[in-house]
Amino acid sequence: MSTIKSDLRYSAEHEWIDTAETGPATVGVSAVATDALGDVVYVSLPEVGDTITAGESCGEVESTKSVSDLYAPVTGEVTEINQDAIDNPGILNEDPYGAGWLFKVDVASEGPLLSAEEYAQKNGIDG
């Protein structure tokens, strides 16, 4: 499995964002992050209707080993959250870029985002 998906953009804090479709963007955490965290056992997400701010904490991802904040990669209003990720956090490890997506957000403005190539380079992974 490739740990970085080439058609996404990333925050330095390991969130990925998919802005390819028209409408709200989809956000999750990268496989680089879930591999480092270990088995995810608890996810807390913003609520639908919340306004999140790029670079600020908007939730938590917790494994048996450690916990890390979920940082908003963009500013905007949350339009949908993935209840499956809350009910079955293991999907963040199994399919971080697919079934393990976290929430959708109506993007008002972007924070600093990295291309897949830049993100790979920053994390010492050959693209």
Next chain:
Amino acid sequence: MTKQTALYAEHELLGASFTDFGGWQMPLKYRSELEEHHTVRRAAGLFDLSHMGEVWVTGPQAAEFLNYALVGNLAAIAVGKAKYSLICTEDGGVIDDLIVYRRADDRYLVVPNASNADTVAAALQERAVNFDVAVEDESENTALIAVQGPAAEAILLDIAAESSRQLITELKYYAAVEVELVGMQVLLARTGYTGEDGFELFIGNTGAVQLWKAVAAAGAQHQIAPCGLASRDSLRLEAGMPLYGNELGLDTNPFEAGLGGVVSLKKPDNFVGRSVLEPLKEATLERKLVGLQGGGRRSARAGYNVVVDGAVVGTVTSGLPSPTLGYPVAMAYVNTALAEPGTEVQVDLRGKPEPFTVVATPFYRRKK
């Protein structure tokens, strides 16, 4: 430069991710640490613990010496039995917790933690000057493999020589015996750090790979899996066992850690730390180590503050979401007045207090 155990190449073949622990490159996990945890509770796990120390104490005054160097009464252990003990400073601080095996009237094996092995060996050497004993640090030459879980005994029986089978089935908890496994002499101890039945196998480095492979092969039909330090930590915490560096350290004394019973004040011998520890037994402790059970889903972590009405009343030493129990568990030092089971406290989880209840440990106890 971090050290590698004799089993390092095996771990690489198994796809382990590694972590630096006590100066050693050790497997953190092979696949999923949660799955490894559950496998130990349900079947059996195979651990490389070769980073632990092995210090042999031999000589006519071995028993007297250990009674001076350690806080427990090691002279009272029968040959073949083991005892959990502590080595303390003159000030009563804990240098390490360790297991002491009596192998003969005049011969003991002391097993310290990896991160303290050098310190413990040096302290024992230093304390031995006035005793007729030899202290030999064999840590670098000795491998230690643990087989932990309900299937552990069945797995070892599969690779034991006929003459060793009864020795294994009759081996009591905290006892050790020389057995023959796959044609090799192994010192087999019924000890562990997981809360399950299980064994720890001491063998020279040269036999380690063969023994590891034999246990793995025999264990396959019992669903054994190699397990790393991540699951070892979650297993020991559920079992309420302290980890040096978290619950124990130079700034903790045995009584506040709930290990007063390990300190033998009945033994006639003077021992290092006695003058400080003896009065502490009757003194009112400022703080005590307690178990905490989380009321929510968020877990307390080492270093977080325990609070009551906004005031800091303690510090978390270990904490995680318990894989077996499904709720957060933690250990913490709290003000003695708040140490009674049932006491409601909060833990400041990164700015947001969450409710926790003081509970008795272990959090998890296996069914007999």
